[in-house]
Amino acid sequence: MYEDEEGGSTHLRSSRPGRRTREGRVQKHAPTDSGGVGVSTASKKSLEKVAEEFSKEVTAELEEGRAQALESLERVGKETTEAVAKSIEAGNKQAESLTRQITGSAELRSRNLQLRAIEEAVGEVFEMAMAKVAKASPVEYEKAITHLLTEAVEFIGPEARVGCSAKDKKVVSAAIKELNHDSSKLTLDDEDVSTIGGVVLTSPDGTVKFDNTFEARLERLKPMLRREVAGLLAGGEAQPPVKGKMGEGGYLTSELKNGNVLMSPDESIIKSPTSTIAGLAAEIPTKESVDEEIQKSAAGGIRRKRSRT
Structure with a gap:
């Protein structure tokens, strides 16, 4: 403390030099460090450096998190796409299967x-043929039996055993006597054959059998009948009978089954005097061919069924 010129006292607040203002106050100077730089400036730079480093760390973490998130999204998106594709493929396969x-x-x-309609039509043809057999006159029936026996002898040979139904024994016996005059050696079996009509010839050693009954002849026509009816069902015209490979005597090559020869459909049926469905059963000569008869009978039945529906 010291006295001023007016005799008053003045208190010094700091030992550092200062300058007096007009009001007589001393202006203080800011403290300095050893380097002469202000403390506030150093603190500011330090804070800025810390903030910058923190910002870099935060930015790096954010970038890393963003990269991980993008990778995760990409993976999930790919898995989802594959799952959807598999689901669609499975759905398409299921739809195709259904x-x-x-x-x-x-x-x-x-x-x-179609098969049922074919069998019904073939059955109608058989019924028509059997009905015509039943209505045949005695003269026509004897002529048919003689023809069937002669045809069977041409296949088996002149020496054979002849089987027939009980009601046909008299007619068949007379036909055998007539053929035996032509150096045939036919013998009539005592055992009866269950048939509407016709004959069954067996070779002497029993290895070959030729069934030439009415039922067997019609049975051999079944494949041709089915083909004709199928063509009509398809909306077309009945096709002519299929010609097969012919063997000796004008017959198709036969197949051996259980020691017996089973005749396949042959052209002799078409070429013989019994060339119609009716003639096959009763040997009634006619100008109509097999396929024409089938068209009339089978096609007529099919058209009647169509008209009912």
């Missing part, structure tokens, strides 16, 4: 209906 099942079921049902 479509095939429905189509197959419809085709099978249609095929079954």
Whole structure:
């Protein structure tokens, strides 16, 4: 403390030099460090450095998190896309399978209906033929039996055993006597054959048998009948009979089954005097061919059924 010029006292607040203002106050100077730089500036720079480093760390962490998030999203997106694709593929396969099942079921049902219609038409033809056999006159019937026996001898040979039904024994016996005059050696079997009419010839050693009954002849026509009816069902015209490979005597090559020769459909049926469905049963000569007869009988039945539906 010291006295001023007016005799008053003045208190010094700091030992550092200062300058007096007009009001007589001393202006203080800011403290300095050893380097002469202000404390506030150093603190500011230190804070800025810390903030910068912190910002870099935060930015790095954010970038890393962003990269991980993008990778995760990409992976999830890929997995989702694959899952959706597999689901769509499985759905398409299931739809295709269901479509095939429905189509197959419809085709099978249609095929079954067609087969049923074919068998019904063939059955009608058989019934017509059997009805005409029953109505044949004695003279026509004897002529038919003689023709069937002669045809069987041409296949088996002149020496054979002849079987027939009980009601046909008299007619067949007379036909055998007539053929034996032509150096044939035929013998009539005592055992009866269950048939509407016709004969069954067996070779002496029993290895070859030729069934030439009315039922057997019609049975051999079944493949041709089915083909004719199938053509009509398809909306077309009946096709002519299929010609096969002919063997000796004008017959198709026979097949051996269980020691017996089973005759296949042959052209002799078509070429013989019994060339119609009616003639096959009763040997009634006619100008109509087999396929024309089939068209009239089978096609007529099919058209009647169509008209009812």
